[in-house]
Amino acid sequence: MLLIHCPYCQEERPELEFRNTGEAHIARPADIANISDEAFEVFFFLRDNPKGLTYERWRHIHGCGRFFNAVRDTVSDKFVTTYKAGLPKVAVVRADDGSVRVSDRVEGAGL
Amino acid sequence: MRKYSIFAVAREAMRGHKGWDKQWTSPEPKKEYDVIIVGAGGHGLGTAYYLAKEHGITNIAVIEKGWLGGGNTGRNTTIIRSNYLYDESAGLYNHALNLWEGLSQDLNYNVMYSARGVMMLSHNVHDVQGAKRHIHANRLNGVDNEWMTPEQAKAFCPPLNISQTARYPVMGAALQRRGGVARHDAVAWGYARGAADRGVHVIQNCEVTGVRRGADGAVEGVDTTRGFIGARKVGVVAAGHTSVIMEMAGVRMPLESFPLQALVSEPVKPIFPCVVMSNTVHAYISQSDKGELVIGAGTDQYTSYSQTGGLHILSHTLDAICEMFPIFNRMKMLRSWGGIVDVTPDRSPIVGKTPVPGLFVNCGWGTGGFKATPGSAHVFAHTIARDEPHRINAGFTLDRFRSGRLIDEAAAAAVAH
Amino acid sequence: MSGANRIAGKGRLTPARTVRFTFDGQALTAVEGDTLASALIANGIHLTGRSFKYHRPRGMLSAGPEEPNALMDIGRDSARRTPNVRATVQEVFDGMQAKSQNRWPSLSFDIGAVNNLASPMFAAGFYYKTFMWPKAAWKKLYEPVIRNAAGLGVSPSERDPDHYANHHAHCDVLVIGGGVAGLAAALSAAHAGAEVIICDEQPEMGGAFRHETDTTIAGKSGFDWAQAVVAELRAMDNVRVLTRTTAFGYQAQNHVGLVERVTEHLAAPDARLPRERMWQVRARQVVIATGAIERHMVFANNDRPGIMLASAARTFLNHFGVAVGARVGVYTANDSAYNAAFDLKRAGVSIPVIVDVRPQVDAALLARAADLGIEVLTGHAVVDTKGSLRVRSMKVARIGGGGGKDYAIDALIMSSGWTPSVHMYSQSRGKVVWDEASERFLPGVHPQASMSIGACNGTDDLNETIAEAVRAGRESAEKAGVASGGGWAPPAAVAGTSWAGNMMGSGEGAGPDTTVKAFVDFQNDVTAKDIRLAVREGMESIEHVKRFTTNGMATDQGKTSNIHGLAIAAEMLDRPLPKVGLTTFRSPYTPVTFGAIVNHSRGALFDPTRKTPMHDWEAAHGAVFEDVGQWKRAWYYPRTGEDMHQAVNRECRTVREAAGLFDASTLGKIEVVGPDAAAFLNLLYTNSWDKLEPGRCKYGIMLREDGFIYDDGVVGRMAEDRFHVTTTTGGAPRVMHHMEDYLQTEFPHLKVWLTSTSEQWAVIAVQGPKAREIIAPLVEGIDMSSEAMPHMSVREGRICGVPTRLFRMSFTGEAGFEVNVPADYGKAVWEAIWARAEPMGACAYGTEAMHVLRAEKGYIIVGQDTDGTVTPDDAGLNWAVAKKKPDFVGIRGMKRPDLVREGRKQLVGLQTRDPKIVLEEGAQIVADPNQTVPMKMLGHVTSSYWSENCGRSIAMGVVAGGRSLMGQTLYVPMPDRTIEVTVTDTVFIDKQGERLNG
Numbered sequence A: 001m002l003l004i005h006c007p008y009c010q011e012e013r014p015e016l017e018f019r020n021t022g023e024a025h026i027a028r029p030a031d032i033a034n035i036s037d038e039a040f041e042v043f044f045f046l047r048d049n050p051k052g053l054t055y056e057r058w059r060h061i062h063g064c065g066r067f068f069n070a071v072r073d074t075v076s077d078k079f080v081t082t083y084k085a086g087l088p089k090v091a092v093v094r095a096d097d098g099s100v101r102v103s104d105r106v107e108g109a110g111l
Numbered sequence B: 001m002r003k004y005s006i007f008a009v010a011r012e013a014m015r016g017h018k019g020w021d022k023q024w025t026s027p028e029p030k031k032e033y034d035v036i037i038v039g040a041g042g043h044g045l046g047t048a049y050y051l052a053k054e055h056g057i058t059n060i061a062v063i064e065k066g067w068l069g070g071g072n073t074g075r076n077t078t079i080i081r082s083n084y085l086y087d088e089s090a091g092l093y094n095h096a097l098n099l100w101e102g103l104s105q106d107l108n109y110n111v112m113y114s115a116r117g118v119m120m121l122s123h124n125v126h127d128v129q130g131a132k133r134h135i136h137a138n139r140l141n142g143v144d145n146e147w148m149t150p151e152q153a154k155a156f157c158p159p160l161n162i163s164q165t166a167r168y169p170v171m172g173a174a175l176q177r178r179g180g181v182a183r184h185d186a187v188a189w190g191y192a193r194g195a196a197d198r199g200v201h202v203i204q205n206c207e208v209t210g211v212r213r214g215a216d217g218a219v220e221g222v223d224t225t226r227g228f229i230g231a232r233k234v235g236v237v238a239a240g241h242t243s244v245i246m247e248m249a250g251v252r253m254p255l256e257s258f259p260l261q262a263l264v265s266e267p268v269k270p271i272f273p274c275v276v277m278s279n280t281v282h283a284y285i286s287q288s289d290k291g292e293l294v295i296g297a298g299t300d301q302y303t304s305y306s307q308t309g310g311l312h313i314l315s316h317t318l319d320a321i322c323e324m325f326p327i328f329n330r331m332k333m334l335r336s337w338g339g340i341v342d343v344t345p346d347r348s349p350i351v352g353k354t355p356v357p358g359l360f361v362n363c364g365w366g367t368g369g370f371k372a373t374p375g376s377a378h379v380f381a382h383t384i385a386r387d388e389p390h391r392i393n394a395g396f397t398l399d400r401f402r403s404g405r406l407i408d409e410a411a412a413a414a415v416a417h
Numbered sequence C: 001m002s003g004a005n006r007i008a009g010k011g012r013l014t015p016a017r018t019v020r021f022t023f024d025g026q027a028l029t030a031v032e033g034d035t036l037a038s039a040l041i042a043n044g045i046h047l048t049g050r051s052f053k054y055h056r057p058r059g060m061l062s063a064g065p066e067e068p069n070a071l072m073d074i075g076r077d078s079a080r081r082t083p084n085v086r087a088t089v090q091e092v093f094d095g096m097q098a099k100s101q102n103r104w105p106s107l108s109f110d111i112g113a114v115n116n117l118a119s120p121m122f123a124a125g126f127y128y129k130t131f132m133w134p135k136a137a138w139k140k141l142y143e144p145v146i147r148n149a150a151g152l153g154v155s156p157s158e159r160d161p162d163h164y165a166n167h168h169a170h171c172d173v174l175v176i177g178g179g180v181a182g183l184a185a186a187l188s189a190a191h192a193g194a195e196v197i198i199c200d201e202q203p204e205m206g207g208a209f210r211h212e213t214d215t216t217i218a219g220k221s222g223f224d225w226a227q228a229v230v231a232e233l234r235a236m237d238n239v240r241v242l243t244r245t246t247a248f249g250y251q252a253q254n255h256v257g258l259v260e261r262v263t264e265h266l267a268a269p270d271a272r273l274p275r276e277r278m279w280q281v282r283a284r285q286v287v288i289a290t291g292a293i294e295r296h297m298v299f300a301n302n303d304r305p306g307i308m309l310a311s312a313a314r315t316f317l318n319h320f321g322v323a324v325g326a327r328v329g330v331y332t333a334n335d336s337a338y339n340a341a342f343d344l345k346r347a348g349v350s351i352p353v354i355v356d357v358r359p360q361v362d363a364a365l366l367a368r369a370a371d372l373g374i375e376v377l378t379g380h381a382v383v384d385t386k387g388s389l390r391v392r393s394m395k396v397a398r399i400g401g402g403g404g405k406d407y408a409i410d411a412l413i414m415s416s417g418w419t420p421s422v423h424m425y426s427q428s429r430g431k432v433v434w435d436e437a438s439e440r441f442l443p444g445v446h447p448q449a450s451m452s453i454g455a456c457n458g459t460d461d462l463n464e465t466i467a468e469a470v471r472a473g474r475e476s477a478e479k480a481g482v483a484s485g486g487g488w489a490p491p492a493a494v495a496g497t498s499w500a501g502n503m504m505g506s507g508e509g510a511g512p513d514t515t516v517k518a519f520v521d522f523q524n525d526v527t528a529k530d531i532r533l534a535v536r537e538g539m540e541s542i543e544h545v546k547r548f549t550t551n552g553m554a555t556d557q558g559k560t561s562n563i564h565g566l567a568i569a570a571e572m573l574d575r576p577l578p579k580v581g582l583t584t585f586r587s588p589y590t591p592v593t594f595g596a597i598v599n600h601s602r603g604a605l606f607d608p609t610r611k612t613p614m615h616d617w618e619a620a621h622g623a624v625f626e627d628v629g630q631w632k633r634a635w636y637y638p639r640t641g642e643d644m645h646q647a648v649n650r651e652c653r654t655v656r657e658a659a660g661l662f663d664a665s666t667l668g669k670i671e672v673v674g675p676d677a678a679a680f681l682n683l684l685y686t687n688s689w690d691k692l693e694p695g696r697c698k699y700g701i702m703l704r705e706d707g708f709i710y711d712d713g714v715v716g717r718m719a720e721d722r723f724h725v726t727t728t729t730g731g732a733p734r735v736m737h738h739m740e741d742y743l744q745t746e747f748p749h750l751k752v753w754l755t756s757t758s759e760q761w762a763v764i765a766v767q768g769p770k771a772r773e774i775i776a777p778l779v780e781g782i783d784m785s786s787e788a789m790p791h792m793s794v795r796e797g798r799i800c801g802v803p804t805r806l807f808r809m810s811f812t813g814e815a816g817f818e819v820n821v822p823a824d825y826g827k828a829v830w831e832a833i834w835a836r837a838e839p840m841g842a843c844a845y846g847t848e849a850m851h852v853l854r855a856e857k858g859y860i861i862v863g864q865d866t867d868g869t870v871t872p873d874d875a876g877l878n879w880a881v882a883k884k885k886p887d888f889v890g891i892r893g894m895k896r897p898d899l900v901r902e903g904r905k906q907l908v909g910l911q912t913r914d915p916k917i918v919l920e921e922g923a924q925i926v927a928d929p930n931q932t933v934p935m936k937m938l939g940h941v942t943s944s945y946w947s948e949n950c951g952r953s954i955a956m957g958v959v960a961g962g963r964s965l966m967g968q969t970l971y972v973p974m975p976d977r978t979i980e981v982t983v984t985d986t987v988f989i990d991k992q993g994e995r996l997n998g
Helices: A037-044 B006-014 B042-055 B087-107 B125-140 B150-156 B184-197 B239-248 B311-324 B326-328 B370-386 C036-042 C112-117 C136-151 C180-191 C222-233 C310-318 C336-346 C362-371 C423-427 C462-479 C530-537 C542-549 C563-574 C594-600 C615-620 C644-657 C676-684 C732-747 C773-779 C824-840 C847-856
Strands: A003-006 A011-013 A019-023 A053-059 A067-073 A081-085 A090-096 A100-106 B035-040 B060-063 B118-122 B146-148 B172-177 B202-203 B208-213 B219-224 B228-231 B233-236 B254-266 B276-277 B283-287 B295-297 B334-344 B350-353 B361-364 C018-023 C026-031 C069-075 C081-086 C096-099 C165-176 C197-199 C237-242 C245-251 C257-263 C276-288 C292-294 C307-308 C328-332 C352-356 C375-376 C380-386 C393-398 C402-406 C412-416 C419-421 C431-436 C438-443 C451-452 C519-521 C624-628 C631-636 C659-661 C667-671 C697-703 C708-717 C722-725 C753-756 C761-767 C793-799 C802-808 C816-822 C904-911 C939-947 C952-958 C969-973 C980-982
Touching: A003 C036, A019 B228, A053 C197, A053 C732, A067 A090, A067 B146, A067 C732, A081 A090, A090 C307, B035 B219, B042 B060, B042 B184, B042 B361, B042 B370, B042 C419, B087 B184, B087 B370, B118 B125, B118 B150, B125 C793, B146 B150, B150 B172, B150 C307, B184 B202, B184 C542, B208 B239, B219 B233, B239 B254, B239 B334, B239 B361, B239 C375, B239 C451, B254 B311, B295 B311, B311 B326, B311 B334, B311 C594, B326 C438, B326 C594, B334 C336, B334 C594, B350 B370, B350 C708, B361 B370, B370 C542, C018 C036, C026 C402, C026 C519, C036 C310, C165 C180, C165 C336, C165 C462, C180 C197, C180 C222, C180 C276, C222 C237, C222 C732, C245 C423, C276 C423, C276 C594, C276 C644, C292 C310, C307 C310, C310 C328, C310 C336, C310 C412, C310 C939, C328 C336, C328 C362, C328 C380, C336 C352, C336 C362, C336 C412, C352 C380, C362 C375, C380 C412, C380 C753, C380 C793, C402 C753, C419 C438, C451 C462, C462 C542, C519 C530, C519 C563, C530 C542, C530 C563, C542 C563, C615 C824, C631 C644, C631 C793, C631 C847, C644 C659, C644 C939, C659 C824, C659 C847, C667 C732, C676 C722, C708 C732, C708 C793, C722 C732, C732 C753, C761 C773, C761 C824, C773 C816, C773 C824, C847 C939, C847 C952, C904 C939
Parallel strands: B035 B060, B035 B233, B060 B202, B118 B276, B233 B361, C018 C096, C165 C197, C165 C276, C197 C237, C276 C451, C307 C412, C328 C352, C328 C412, C352 C375
Antiparallel strands: A003 A011, A019 A053, A053 A067, A067 A081, A090 A100, B118 B172, B146 B172, B208 B219, B219 B228, B254 B295, B254 B334, B276 B283, B283 B295, B350 B361, C018 C026, C069 C081, C069 C096, C245 C257, C257 C276, C292 C419, C380 C393, C393 C402, C431 C438, C624 C631, C659 C761, C667 C722, C667 C753, C697 C708, C708 C722, C761 C816, C793 C802, C802 C816, C904 C952, C904 C980, C939 C952, C969 C980
């Protein structure tokens, strides 16, 4: 069972308090009613599913109830960082020894 | 290749079993093949086997990053059944079931297909409605599936607790008598042997690192840890790693990969005569021919390629097992393990062509791919050979997520009112 | 007397404290503290079981958890019986019943042993090659025979009367293993100020000191030093010492599962104690000090009872005071077996010879052997043994020399070296590294916050081990961020045993050119030649070898066999051993009782039961309940003599003729509040909420983004900025989650707050022509007249003096109210309403009648009439989809090509031609009943009931193009007949809806 740091509660809590809610930074198209079938497929069905670093959403459902984002390595299941929903995508860098840390650089805004 | 039989075994017994052929060899990869299959699990090896046997294509390489049969083929709980709701699914899984029944003879390799019956329990009115819907649809589709009262279910599976004071009492069950289990390793090995015997190269310890496409966009081959290997047709059968391989070809997939765990108990004398599944309390159990209780657990909630999962998932499963079969509370867990299952949005597989000419994909089997192995491999071979799907896998296209024509077996078991 | 083989003055047990037990019915005596293994050997019994495949007689190989052979059925009584218990771990308690397994009719005469004669046939994987003809014989003959032959013990047959406990624990440092390394590390960490948990699988800590008696630490014998350390640890507030506790699983983020055997060694355990206790430990740092496991020698017939590991013989002697034989042969490639021989010799046991495969042996060891008068043959091997139910001789030959000389023996002890126990490290996802110098796999980089020390880390020297342990303890405390100034200085230690010497694979006389049975994996009867056969057949990966031969797959999971199997495969493949790879170490380290994992999650505690505030009233009034998710809902209220059918008919009739009370408390309720509440609902529902006035309510449909119906329910507007949302019972949590998701992440600009109020409101539906008359006198502050409070309105006021949200709404088609009151008052208000309702001819009705009544009106139930593939249009609910809204969840999904195509399944009514026939829910509908299988199915029956009010059966179903088939005849083929049905609309009663307004 994973331990997850809730960026709202500022506490590391067991996974049972949380619900994973899939890939992060997939913005619902602003004009969703008028997007193409292809664009809807990309938005709703296609996923990166990376082997390595993934950006994913969690909800502290049995805690504060807030949604937040996380960067996690899907090979080791180790979290790099968690951050509040609505903040820009956090950039991370992998060091030579394989360890990953948050980069100072900020990527484009995301949800 | 020397045929397997009781006589061959007896002859070899006289001379210390020194005359057996290698079941498959380990050739160096050639520069080019007609077809490359990425992934030497049951589905991939089976695809090569049927390409060779039924389509006359033998210049094939099956490329495997680890050891053949080492992925989900070697990690699943081997449940075989075909009592799916929708016509497309029933067609595909029943095709597989028909092939299972003759597979040992076809492969000349005893895959120990054991038609012990698969019983799926209903614990509430909603379950019963769902089970009946399946049974009626199956009957009209020619798929065996019958309703059992709790007493009949108990008679079929004596360890089952049908007490009405149980937290979720058994209200009945749907039984597919033709369902059962098979020896998972033997399936991979049997197909590998059959394919190798027909000239197919099974290349293990060879990881695909890139998919090359030509100027016209079509596939030209794959880069691997053992160099570039060319082919005009590439079939990706990489289960949990499908997204990774397809990304190399520039195709983003409607897939997520989750850990799925399973466990076995210590071996005991025959006590459990069938397969029992309960989707409501999340328990899947049978007894192997070695005597171990084979128990499937659920997936973890997050995507992962780690082949491990949380203890609470196993715990939840054992809760359910011991609730339904209280006599097993003193049994012991001997071994647990995890696999990586690739799950589609509608929980049905994708078997067919891709936007990339020459690139084919067979994936998205989720937690239940083993049962489909022969059928999946058979129709995928057809799809690759003819460059068009077999009628049985025609509905399992990648573009159904664009049109919305899903085959949503999971939705059909919708959560109750 | 507790056995003829007790050596007076040896061992650590108290001879006077005897206990009685039975073995295969034979009454025997043991000493308190004995394992079943030591007790049996004390009584001269080595034959304890039969092997899996060949049914060969087997005895104890080990004195610990790695035991492959001595598995027993252990019982207290018929319900407390456990198969496959390791005799080398199980402590004897007074009254214990032990039985051998996998033999018939008896252990000493086992018919199954005929397999041994036919063993040339039963080579590895033989079953893949045969039993295929004739095809039918597989199911009828071969498979049952194979299955009956397999399995070891017999499953328990009764419900387990014992209970188990679960304990979550947190600590700074978890030390796994209580040998010298673990104890020193624990003490070091504890003195540095860390909260420490140390566990060990044995009843007493001390690790190798259980058998190794030559070491002195701080002036004490190793074992006594260990007990002194344990006493010191136990006295510290920041340390928890767990004995009989096995660390079985190392999970992500230093989550380690331990299982403690609490009562299994006690004759009369306190009934309040759990049989086993699961510890789920979260440690900031883990110190792995799991030691090493001795390997056997692989040679012809190395499996006879009486042949065992040297360390096991030494444990039986030094810990239990039991001699494993009177005349004991020694076969080794390792120094430590000499010490075992010396100990036995000094205890009066005859040691005819030490056979050592190594050409050169440490001179000091040879000198000590000479001093004790023990012959040593270096460069020699044991090439065969004899003896049917116990070893009686061994044949010794010079390596490469052929021939050989027989030695009469009654036990043979052996050692090919020690395998570091890297299980925990490997489970922590560490990758083992081959150490060429010492020829063994050792921990590499630790991927989690852990370190390995001592024998499991390849540290052989005692003083180095202690220094490493003290350092590890200190460092762990520092890394955990708790180290204070304190510390602990390593004690002076003098080692007495050398652990040097290593041999892997098969020995002399069991090479590739032979056909002898040299066992690698005892329990699964895997021999060296089986491994070779696997390689010959093309199995080049060690995982293939393992699976083909089953090497390492028995209940001991290859603790003694894996390295031998790997070495033999590597030799055959002519590859360096590490190139062939190592199989993965999986949890659990040793088998773990299901019950310990399941714990309290049994029976009522398997899953929480949710009950409404009125539950007890309902039960008292005879309700039969149904499970809906975790809820218990009143299903129907049978009166004396009524069956379900009669009760439901009466309830349905009564509601339409008079009135009925229904407990609707399980419905989900969400309070949606804020200036943007209506805007938010506009986005979450297909309907438009702008024009809904405060005091009115409306039926809403919620879609997923893909355009399929997700949930439905009535929403009341309490004020401009406040909505009372209801959801389906099962949908309550996911709808709340769904709403929060959109509010927090997609529409965070909206000022809206969501609160789940499902359990705050008890809901009493009062439905029927007399509904108003029943409740009106109880209500204050609300004008309940039809004019003031029309259908689909909501008011706040009081009922029975309690605040209420009173909805005028109906799920029956009758005029009706849903009385929401604070949950604590639910039962009292229900009773007050009932007191008025009953004399007026009303009844309480359950979910079944509710289903019938709503079906009579064509109201759908999401999850029954819809599954996850139904659009609003499919369900005939297009009227509830706002046409002018620019956006709502599902607006795009529902326009996808397949969701708007012709011929989709649409919800329709179905009437059987014979009104008496009630269709079966789930039955399939076809146009042509005479077609052949597979039939083309148009849809299925989603809801079907006998309607007492209609005097006929009614049904709804989804049918392809259903709304264009009105009035047409379709067919429902059943196994025994085909039922004709007519397609109709979905309203079967009061089509004008006049009763609603009554």
